[in-house]
Amino acid sequence: MKQSRLLTILVTIAVLAVLSAGVQAADQTKEPIKVGAFFALSGPAAPIGTPTKLVAQMVVDKINKEGGINGRPLELVVGDTESDPAKAATIAKKFIFSDKVAAIIGPTSTGEGMNVKKIVEEAGVPTFMTVGGDPVVMGGKFGAFTYIFKSPQRSSTAVQKLYSYLKEKNLTKVALLTASDPFGKDGVAWLEKLAPENGLTIVAKESFGPKDTDMTAQLTKLKNAQPQAIVCWTIGPAGSIVAKNKAQLGIKIPLFQCHGQPGPEYIKLAGQASEGDLMPATKLMVAEELGDNDPQKKVIREFIKLYQDAGYDKQFPVNTHSGYAWDAIYIVADGMKKAGTDPKALREAIEKTKGYVGVSGIYSLTPEDHNGLGVDSMVMVQVKNGKFVLAK
Numbered sequence: 104m105k106q107s108r109l110l111t112i113l114v115t116i117a118v119l120a121v122l123s124a125g126v127q128a129a130d131q132t133k134e135p136i137k138v139g140a141f142f143a144l145s146g147p148a149a150p151i152g153t154p155t156k157l158v159a160q161m162v163v164d165k166i167n168k169e170g171g172i173n174g175r176p177l178e179l180v181v182g183d184t185e186s187d188p189a190k191a192a193t194i195a196k197k198f199i200f201s202d203k204v205a206a207i208i209g210p211t212s213t214g215e216g217m218n219v220k221k222i223v224e225e226a227g228v229p230t231f232m233t234v235g236g237d238p239v240v241m242g243g244k245f246g247a248f249t250y251i252f253k254s255p256q257r258s259s260t261a262v263q264k265l266y267s268y269l270k271e272k273n274l275t276k277v278a279l280l281t282a283s284d285p286f287g288k289d290g291v292a293w294l295e296k297l298a299p300e301n302g303l304t305i306v307a308k309e310s311f312g313p314k315d316t317d318m319t320a321q322l323t324k325l326k327n328a329q330p331q332a333i334v335c336w337t338i339g340p341a342g343s344i345v346a347k348n349k350a351q352l353g354i355k356i357p358l359f360q361c362h363g364q365p366g367p368e369y370i371k372l373a374g375q376a377s378e379g380d381l382m383p384a385t386k387l388m389v390a391e392e393l394g395d396n397d398p399q400k401k402v403i404r405e406f407i408k409l410y411q412d413a414g415y416d417k418q419f420p421v422n423t424h425s426g427y428a429w430d431a432i433y434i435v436a437d438g439m440k441k442a443g444t445d446p447k448a449l450r451e452a453i454e455k456t457k458g459y460v461g462v463s464g465i466y467s468l469t470p471e472d473h474n475g476l477g478v479d480s481m482v483m484v485q486v487k488n489g490k491f492v493l494a495k
Contacts, residue, residue, distance in 0.1 A: 133441040135178035136171075136205050136444055138163070139198030139437070140428075143211040143232070146186025147314065148338060152211040154419035155233055156181060157207055159428040160415055165490055166432070172439045177432075184210050188218035190485075195219040199226045205444040206435050208428060209233055213285040215252075217245075224250055229438070229450045231431035233424075235338065235363050236289040240473040250450050252429040255424070255461060256385070257482060258286075260474075261362035262293040264383040264481045266301040267334060268494065274357070275487035277329035279308035280321055280345060282337035285311070290336030290361055306330050313341055319348045326354050342373035350376035351365060357381060365491055366422025377486045381494050384423045385463045385482045387492045398460050406462045426462025434459055434466060 143152030166177045180202045182194035191210045198204045206229045212235030223230040232253040238245040281287040307328035309321035335345045342364045358380045365384035368376045393400045438452035459466040464480025483494040
């Protein structure tokens, strides 16, 4: 009798242990998947980084509301790079070694991206950057990019879009005015490289510091070279200063800005001086001018509605940067749904992304191309009557 009772007790304990293990396993499958998200929430790049962070959280909330990643919610671990490449590196290490994130989104600037590139590569953590410059996804002297992807169009893609427009308008003599930061240097490298094959001649080039507040000296030199167009390559307020200085000098030739400038802030800062300026942009900037057969139109409209419903547009009106975090997080989330969170498997799943219709374009990644956007993902826009419209 005692043996029977003992056996019953042992069986009961075993069953409870199995049930407990099952509950623990179920609980573990519902644990949040941590994703590092670092942007410039302060410093010079904050006007870009802050709304990018808001969009990142908006996307995560949407994904979680729809069931998360195979039943597990995403959790953003947010960091402020302070627009400082050194700070970005510190945060990247924290994400990897302390927070144990499954993936990283960001940072904001090319300089920050290049400073964390080696760190995330050596750690083998899939990282989808929201930076404009190409070096983060270029090999050779720029270092490996096995685990690094980026959502904004490549600088080379934006240059090609701009140059195709110049060629179409028979504007063959070009002067360059570029920032001396990593983004500006990346831009000028592509502007010089792609000019000959587009039948363009660079008649003069000047540079400026990204924090400079007057570029009249450089513009005067460019004017004297008698170009048919001026191309400025910078992000932030400096682009608007160039537009104002150009107007003050009475320079009548067209001014072309880079793909980092399209947004209400550019027009607000430059004022009337921005009228007529042209630049390559994502389709987000001219959503209502898109044809109903454009596959991006539905996605862009959904994005704009969610952004406005959240009230973000009141402080940070939609600009060409707005969709970068949306696209980056959705592509990473799709990879997690297919491959889980094992770093190598997730990286491979992201790299196999094909035909993802995003806010900034339709992405098709390859081992050689960790951006996946072509020239057709961009449009040329122009400032007309204080707003951006498709350039004619």
